[in-house]
Amino acid sequence: MHFHDCFVQGCDGSILIDGAGTEKTAPPNLLLRGYEVIDDAKRQLEQACPGVVSCADILALAARDSVVLSNGPGWPVPTGRRDGRVSLASDTANLPGFRDSVDLQKQKFAAKGLNTQDLVALVGGHTIGTVACQFAQYRMYNFNSSVTVDPSISPSFLSQFQSLCPANGDASKRVALDTGSENRFDNSFFGNLQSGRGILESDQMLWTDPSTRTLVQRFLGIRGLLGLTFSVEFARSMVKMSSIGVKTGTDGEIRKVCSAIN
Missing domain, CATH: 1.10.520.10 (Peroxidase; domain 1)
Known part of the structure; x- marks a missing residue:
């Protein structure tokens, strides 16, 4: 949020x-x-x-x-x-958006003063949390005019994915964004991307796009690459993000209740 x-x-x-x-x-x-x-x-x-x-x-x-x-x-x-x-x-x-290309994701992050490493780190926040099936079902049943199933989904994961979000199932059903480790903050989310187990298309693109794959590998600690500690970089990127467009001084107000302007 x-x-x-x-x-x-x-x-x-x-x-x-x-x-x-x-x-x-x-x-x-x-x-x-x-x-x-x-x-x-x-x-x-x-x-x-x-x-x-x-x-x-x-x-x-x-x-x-x-x-x-x-x-x-x-x-x-x-x-x-x-x-x-x-x-x-x-x-x-x-x-x-959940269907945005990596290039478009980069543009939207750059417009807020965030770079590509910030993008990958902050999307890694999906290591905890869930999403509604409606944002992922099309990947398995109606991907595009050429193929039914998104080819970036691992064949070994497809049946599990389909059982989580059936074709005619409840589109509002929540599924974990990091299958197998949804309640723990760790780097397993990136391992799922490497294995073709990403839930959102925009997440999985971070592995299929060469411009971001190296960062995913570095957060995973792949041998031979300059390592990055995901938790450290995530925290740094959160500090940057939480400073975007901050209002101080006489700009804005202190609301009495959060759901309504004073």
Whole structure:
């Protein structure tokens, strides 16, 4: 959710606002979950210190803490963000899409000051979490006009993938983005990409595209390549991402409730 917030209007909590035509109602955000966690934290903070802690800061801190609780790294989260007053579904075109090519993903990240290593590291955050089948079913049953099945799916994984997301099954069913290790922060997500077991097409492309494959290999510690420690680089990239478009000073506000502008 923090990622979806920062890529639209900056890290200002605009993803949290309810109402017609807000970011929350846009297709890329319709199946995001966990708003109640942020709302509950805000209620408790307003009781203890009203008007002090922004929803944007709560979201940034919750993102860090959820990774730590999943055995992942921590990172410094400077506070002082203010909440935005604008939330438009039309602005979500900035978000990377599940069918975006690597080149398009790079363009969208670069527009936010993030490089290719940041892209691969941050997508590696899919080591924890789930996604709805509707974003992956087409890969197995209606990939394109030439082939039914996405050729980047490993044949040895296809039957398992199909059992997770049947052709006529519930499109809203959630499946792990990192099969076999969905509740633990580690680099197994990249191993799944190497093995053709990525769930999202945009994720699997990080292995099939030569320009990002080397980074996947380095996060896996492939012998002969200059190694990168995934947890360290993920934390560094999160620090960069959580600083995108931050509002401070008199810009924005401190919302009383996260789901509504004051």
